[in-house]
Amino acid sequence: MNLAQRLKSNPAAVWGGIALVACALLALPFVLAMAGTTWVRVTNLAILFTLLALGLNIVVGFAGLLDLGYIAFYGVGAYVYALLASPQFNLHLPFWIILPIGALAACVFGVLLGAPTLKLRGDYLAIVTLGFGEIVRIFFNNMSQPVNITNGPQGISRIDPFSIGSFSFSQNEVILGLQFSGPIKYYYLLLLVLIAVIVINLRLEDSRIGRAWQAIREDEVAAQAMGINTTRIKLLAFAMGASFGGVAGGMFAAMQGFISPESFVLVESVMVLAMVVLGGMGNIWGVIVGALLLSFVPELLRHTVDPLQRSLFGHLIVEPEVVRMLLFGLALMLMMLFRPAGLWPSRVRRRELAEK
Amino acid sequence: MDIFLQQIINGLTLGSVYAIVALGYTMVYGIIQLINFAHGEVVMIGAMVAFSVIGWLTTNTTLPPLLIVLIGTLAAIPVCVGVGYALEIFAYRRLRNAPRLAPLITAIGASIVLQQLAMMIWSRNPLGFPQIIPNTVFNVGGATITLIQIAIIAISIALMIALTLVVYRTRLGVAMRATSQNAQIAGLMGVNVNQIIAITFMIGAALAAVAGVMVGTYYGIAHYTMGSLLGLKAFCAAVLGGIGNLAGAMLGGMLLGIVEALGAGYIGDFTNNVFGSNYQDVFAFLVLIGVLVFRPSGLLGERIGDRA
Amino acid sequence: MSALLEAVNIGKRFGGIEALSSISLTIQRGEIYGLIGPNGAGKTTFFNVLSGVYRADSGDFNFNDTVLNISAPHEVAASGIARTFQNIRLFANMSALENVMVGRHVRTRAGIFGAILRDARTRAEERAIHERARTLLEYVGLSGRGDELARSLPYGDQRRLEIARALATDPHLLALDEPAAGMNATETATLRRLLERIRDDGTTILLIEHDMKLVMGLCDRIAVLDYGRKIAEGVPAAVRKDAKVIEAYLGGELA
Numbered sequence: 079m080n081l082a083q084r085l086k087s088n089p090a091a092v093w094g095g096i097a098l099v100a101c102a103l104l105a106l107p108f109v110l111a112m113a114g115t116t117w118v119r120v121t122n123l124a125i126l127f128t129l130l131a132l133g134l135n136i137v138v139g140f141a142g143l144l145d146l147g148y149i150a151f152y153g154v155g156a157y158v159y160a161l162l163a164s165p166q167f168n169l170h171l172p173f174w175i176i177l178p179i180g181a182l183a184a185c186v187f188g189v190l191l192g193a194p195t196l197k198l199r200g201d202y203l204a205i206v207t208l209g210f211g212e213i214v215r216i217f218f219n220n221m222s223q224p225v226n227i228t229n230g231p232q233g234i235s236r237i238d239p240f241s242i243g244s245f246s247f248s249q250n251e252v253i254l255g256l257q258f259s260g261p262i263k264y265y266y267l268l269l270l271v272l273i274a275v276i277v278i279n280l281r282l283e284d285s286r287i288g289r290a291w292q293a294i295r296e297d298e299v300a301a302q303a304m305g306i307n308t309t310r311i312k313l314l315a316f317a318m319g320a321s322f323g324g325v326a327g328g329m330f331a332a333m334q335g336f337i338s339p340e341s342f343v344l345v346e347s348v349m350v351l352a353m354v355v356l357g358g359m360g361n362i363w364g365v366i367v368g369a370l371l372l373s374f375v376p377e378l379l380r381h382t383v384d385p386l387q388r389s390l391f392g393h394l395i396v397e398p399e400v401v402r403m404l405l406f407g408l409a410l411m412l413m414m415l416f417r418p419a420g421l422w423p424s425r426v427r428r429r430e431l432a433e434k
Numbered sequence: 435m436d437i438f439l440q441q442i443i444n445g446l447t448l449g450s451v452y453a454i455v456a457l458g459y460t461m462v463y464g465i466i467q468l469i470n471f472a473h474g475e476v477v478m479i480g481a482m483v484a485f486s487v488i489g490w491l492t493t494n495t496t497l498p499p500l501l502i503v504l505i506g507t508l509a510a511i512p513v514c515v516g517v518g519y520a521l522e523i524f525a526y527r528r529l530r531n532a533p534r535l536a537p538l539i540t541a542i543g544a545s546i547v548l549q550q551l552a553m554m555i556w557s558r559n560p561l562g563f564p565q566i567i568p569n570t571v572f573n574v575g576g577a578t579i580t581l582i583q584i585a586i587i588a589i590s591i592a593l594m595i596a597l598t599l600v601v602y603r604t605r606l607g608v609a610m611r612a613t614s615q616n617a618q619i620a621g622l623m624g625v626n627v628n629q630i631i632a633i634t635f636m637i638g639a640a641l642a643a644v645a646g647v648m649v650g651t652y653y654g655i656a657h658y659t660m661g662s663l664l665g666l667k668a669f670c671a672a673v674l675g676g677i678g679n680l681a682g683a684m685l686g687g688m689l690l691g692i693v694e695a696l697g698a699g700y701i702g703d704f705t706n707n708v709f710g711s712n713y714q715d716v717f718a719f720l721v722l723i724g725v726l727v728f729r730p731s732g733l734l735g736e737r738i739g740d741r742a
Numbered sequence: 743m744s745a746l747l748e749a750v751n752i753g754k755r756f757g758g759i760e761a762l763s764s765i766s767l768t769i770q771r772g773e774i775y776g777l778i779g780p781n782g783a784g785k786t787t788f789f790n791v792l793s794g795v796y797r798a799d800s801g802d803f804n805f806n807d808t809v810l811n812i813s814a815p816h817e818v819a820a821s822g823i824a825r826t827f828q829n830i831r832l833f834a835n836m837s838a839l840e841n842v843m844v845g846r847h848v849r850t851r852a853g854i855f856g857a858i859l860r861d862a863r864t865r866a867e868e869r870a871i872h873e874r875a876r877t878l879l880e881y882v883g884l885s886g887r888g889d890e891l892a893r894s895l896p897y898g899d900q901r902r903l904e905i906a907r908a909l910a911t912d913p914h915l916l917a918l919d920e921p922a923a924g925m926n927a928t929e930t931a932t933l934r935r936l937l938e939r940i941r942d943d944g945t946t947i948l949l950i951e952h953d954m955k956l957v958m959g960l961c962d963r964i965a966v967l968d969y970g971r972k973i974a975e976g977v978p979a980a981v982r983k984d985a986k987v988i989e990a991y992l993g994g995e996l997a
Contacts, residue, residue: 144535146542194727200534201469205669206726209719212666220712278858285857285864286850286871293833293844300831303793305819305848305911314854344662348542355539396554404550410543414536415528 103269107262118261122333124373125268126326131353131369132275132362133322138351139360140288141315142295143196144204146347147211151320153218153342154187155180155327157228160337163238166229173240177328184324185317187214192316196309211347218339233338240267240332248335264333271329275322279362282318291315292360345403352406355413358420367422372409376402440577441699442692447583447652449691450590454645455668456675456683457597458638464678464737465614465634466530471541472521474665475548476514476639480646481656482552484510485561492564499566503647510643517548518639522632545662552658560657563650586648593641594684600637601680610634614678614737663715667694670722676732685733693717744807746771746946747823747915752801754784754791761787763970765801769915774937774947776961776978778954780990783967785950786828789919793825794818806914819848824913826904828920828950832892838903839888842875845910878906882936898929902936909940916940917948922956934960958982966990 110117130152137145158180162171195206222230239248239260247267248260282288290311293301302308331337349372357368380398387395396404413420455477462470484506491502525544529537570581601607612620613630621627649664650656667690675686698714725732747769754762762784769775777785790796792803794815803810805821812818818825824845833841850871856864879888882902887895892903901921908916921937922930934956941947951957957964958978966974966981968990974981981987 142535144538195723198726198730201467201538202673202726202730204535204538205469205666205673206723208666209670209722213716213719216713216716220710223710281860282854282857285868286847286852287854287857289836289840289844290847292836292840293847296833296835297831299795299815300827300833301844302815303819303825303827303831304845304907305816306844307814307816318854345546348546351539351542400550400553403546407543407546407550411525411540411547412543414532414540414543415525418532418536 107265108256111257111259111262115259115261118259118265120374120377122261122264122268124370125265125272126330126333127350127353127373128272128366128369129268129275129326129329130323130350131357131365132279133319133326134350135319135354135360135362135365136279136282136291136322137315137319138354139358139365140283140291140295141312142291142359143312143315144200144207145316145319146204146208146344146351147191147214148207148319148323148350149342149344149347150211150214151184151188151323152327152330152346153214153339154184155324156331156337156341157218157234157327158183158324159328159331160234160237161227163332164234165236166226166234170238173238173328173332177325180328181321181324184320184327188316188320189313192313196312196316208344208347211342211344215339215342215344218342228339231339233336233340235336237331237335237337239335240264247332261333264329268329271325276362276366283362287311287314295360348410349406352410356409356421358422361420361422364420364422368420372406376405379405437699438696439575441695443574443577443579443583445692445695446688447586447691448695449671449688450587451645451649451652451664451687452668452671452691453684453687454590454593454641454648455664456672456687457594457680458642459665459669460672460675460677460680460683461610461634461638463672465610465617465631466526467534467738468526468537469541469669470521470526470635470638471538471665472525472545472548473638473642474661474663474668475545475552476517476521476642476661477646477649477664478656478658478661479517479548479552480510480514480643481650481660482556482561482646482658483513484643484647485563485650485656486556488566489561489564492566502566503651507644507647510647511640514639514643514646515636518635518642519632522635527628527631545665549658549661556658558658560655561650563654563656567651582651586652589644589648593644597637597641598680606630606633667715667718670718670725673732674721674725676734676736678737679732679734682732682734682736689733690718690721693721744771745769745804746806747948748804749788749792750802750804752788752791752803753799754787754796755799761970762791762798765967765970765972767965767972767975769946769948770963771914771946772941772944773962774941774949774960776957776964777948777950777967778952778957778964779967782969783990784970785967786919787970788967789825789917789950792818792917793823816848819911819913822912822914823917824908824911824915825917826901826908826919826921828923830900830904832900832904832907834891834893836892837889838879838884838892838895839872839875841892841903842878842906842910843871845878845907846871846874848911875910878909879903881909881939882906883932898925901925901933905936905940909945913945915946915948919950920952921949922951922953925953930956 107118107121110121130148134145134148137143137148159176161167162169162176162179163173191207191210195203198206218228219231221227228234239246241247247263250257250259252258290301290306293304293306294308294311298308353369353372354365356372357364357366379401383401384398455473458473459470462468487509488502488506491497491505521544525540526537529540567582571578601610609620609625609630612623612625613627617627649660668687671686671690672683673686674690675682675684694714694717697717698711701713702710745768749765749767752762752765765788777788779785787796791798794812794817805823810821812821833844850867852864852867876888879885882905884899884902884906887899892900895903905918905921922933925933930953937947937960949961961978963976964978964981965972966987973986973990974984
């Protein structure tokens with residue numbers, strides 16, 4: 079592994095770098111909180127989307143399957159959490175029970191979707207997954223009669239936050255002299271989950287299954303000839319990606335305290351895809367950067383473009399929401415036209431290594 | 435029985451629109467194996483442009499309503515054709531030989547960009563269709579059919595016939611069919627492949643413009659989000675009939691419209707009101723998944739070239 | 743010694759065309775068996791039927807003393823038949839080493855949980871896969887080139903890499919589709935030595951080739967196909983003189 083080789087050659091520098099990054103990450107929420115708790119929330123959402131992008135990366139990047147309905151798994155995870163930890167059914171199970179259930183539910187949906195459809199060719203698979211995503215959202219939006227399951231377009235609110243015993247993640251507390259707001263507590267939890275997910279992804283990439291995914295992406299016929307059961311392995315990719323989505327969804331529900339079908343529309347699937355595409359499909363670090371970029375830049379723009387337009391033109395010409403969507407659309411188009419391998423193509427790194 | 439006939443009529447109307455839009459999808463897919471995701475937005479642009487013109491003409495002139503609608507449509511067509519051409523030149527041409535994911539992703543991006551541009555131009559508010567067409571209603575065996583419905587079905591059929599004549603009776607049509615079978619060989623035989631592909635896009639866009647006007651007129655409003663769902667359903671219709679197959683697109687469109695209308699009408703009864711007509715949009719996707727799983731080449735068989 | 747592979751009356755039609763009609767042949771363990779014939783004779787079709795890409799319309803294969811019952815291509819490698827492709831189908835953007843490592847997939851077992859948890863057994867398996875892949879690269883003459891991308895290897899090396907990848911599946915039968923295509927005399931000689939070494943080390947080889955010098959010098963026995971039929975089978979010396987074979991290749995007048 080890249081890191082392992084560098085560690086051997088210059089351990090001091092690498093550990094120093096890691097320590098620096100760790101300190102920055104640990105201090106970050108408090109720095110952001112000075113500008114306003116909103117920025118901590120924005121960061122938390124960015125981390126959630128990074129989790130989603132990493133999950134989709136397994137499907138699109140590793141295995142080469144275009145899934146346009148990925149947000150459905152996020153939605154399943156979120157609704158499972160909401161149904162088991164809110165006044166909707168008056169169930170209040172602890173999060174460490176619900177999150178695995180949510181992941182499992184999403185995984186089951188992934189397998190249900192994948193089993194009949196993975197043999198389809200690329201663009202058809204894309205449309206079918208899109209259709210699936212829409213079907214799931216429509217069901218979320220309508221399952222309020224005759225039995226009220228999802229509470230329809232109004233969504234489910236007053237979802238329980240994470241709590242361990244009496245320690246709740248939504249309350250402000252003072253610990254060790256520092257002011258820990260709810261979002262700041264969630265930040266650390268999300269950071270932990272993100273690190274775990276990154277490690278899992280790195281391990282998956284460099285494993286027998288990861289190589290099988292790559293082989294399928296490169297040449298499915300040859301992969302079959304080498305004994306790879308491509309249908310089963312593709313299904314594994316779907317299931318893994320879906321599980322990540324489910325976990326992220328559960329955390330989203332707890333963090334936000336409220337979910338509605340609006341959060342799980344097609345546009346969200348496309349946004350996660352844009353993050354994967356921008357970072358370079360298959361490239362774990364690239365995808366992380368892509369996700370962070372596409373999460374933060376629109377927010378930053380929203381805070382600068384708005385006053386800028388008012389001072390230049392006197393009024394708002396282009397709404398920040400439009401700017402955000404234009405950015406996504408253009409990112410997708412320009413990336414495919416000019417840099418289809420992503421901003422940080424991973425194969426470039428590999429060739430660099432080989433040329434030593 | 436009344437409901438049944440009424441739903442058939444409604445289904446045929448909407449189905450005709452699906453058919454016209456599906457033709458655009460199927461022609462493009464047949465010739466370059468690309469799902470033109472942005473096609474739905476072209477339909478929307480057609481509706482918006484036409485409505486703007488129609489609205490202006492209604493308030494500022496006293497032309498007869500039919501002429502106003504005609505002028506509106508004629509104004510929409512060149513705009514849509516221009517958008518279709520631009521899409522081909524700027525977004526898709528470079529990616530002709532790229533792995534299939536690339537143009538699909540670009541198409542999605544283009545669709546988003548077009549939608550946002552439309553919102554910037556026309557704002558979030560829907561454009562209304564002025565009450566200039568008489569609301570004449572005819573009675574057919576217990577059900578009603580309006581003038582607009584008749585017009586939509588008639589115009590769609592006329593367009594389908596016209597397109598079939600072009601594709602099967604003209605030199606242009608021969609060139610289009612040759613290019614969709616094998617672009618390389620067609621090129622060697624003297625066909626200007628780039629031009630033919632561009633023309634295919636433009637014809638599809640022109641059809642989309644008319645479809646946009648029809649849909650807008652039927653529902654009475656045009657809105658910048660009206661294109662996406664309509665486009666998706668029309669694509670489902672194209673797949674249902676057999677992608678790349680013109681007759682398939684027409685059949686698929688009509689069928690999908692009828693299935694949707696009947697489904698929406700009867701689903702309450704079939705499921706004891708557990709699922710109501712608000713699940714209508716699900717039908718198109720269920721049909722799509724069903725077709726692709728059980729009969730991927732569609733009802734009439736697919737017609738695509740040797741690229742795969 | 744019983745035969746390794748017995749093809750019994752294999753038939754395959756594509757619409758009106760009978761690509762293979764009643765092909766029967768027998769490959770003994772430990773031999774190099776050549777399959778030759780003019781273009782379009784059905785040689786690659788035979789490969790595709792054997793490797794599960796197509797289903798035979800009639801006939802059976804007996805392989806390794808059992809009836810070969812293949813419903814999907816990936817089961818072929820598991821049964822012990824590995825193939826290469828006429829047009830070289832490597833995993834272009836993976837390294838040479840990774841290509842060979844993929845070949846080990848069918849003989850290894852680590853799954854998702856093994857990948858994530860990296861328990862002792864998984865780690866031992868990964869080490870073994872690495873080792874075996876490196877050994878195979880050396881075996882075919884590509885030692886030290888493991889980190890190069892498959893698509894940036896020179897043509898001859900790509901062919902050898904494909905063979906290494908196929909060998910990684912531990913096949914009883916190695917089926918090669920025109921391995922010498924596009925090679926010059928030196929490269930062909932190296933290839934011949936490699937194939938002989940593979941045979942000597944215990945793997946049976948089935949070979950489609952057009953290079954007659956290679957075929958006649960290397961193969962223990964040859965079958966000749968023409969228009970989907972087997973028109974001759976035997977040792978090279980006999981086949982070379984067979985009138986039907988000469989007619990098939992050169993046309994009637996020169997016989």
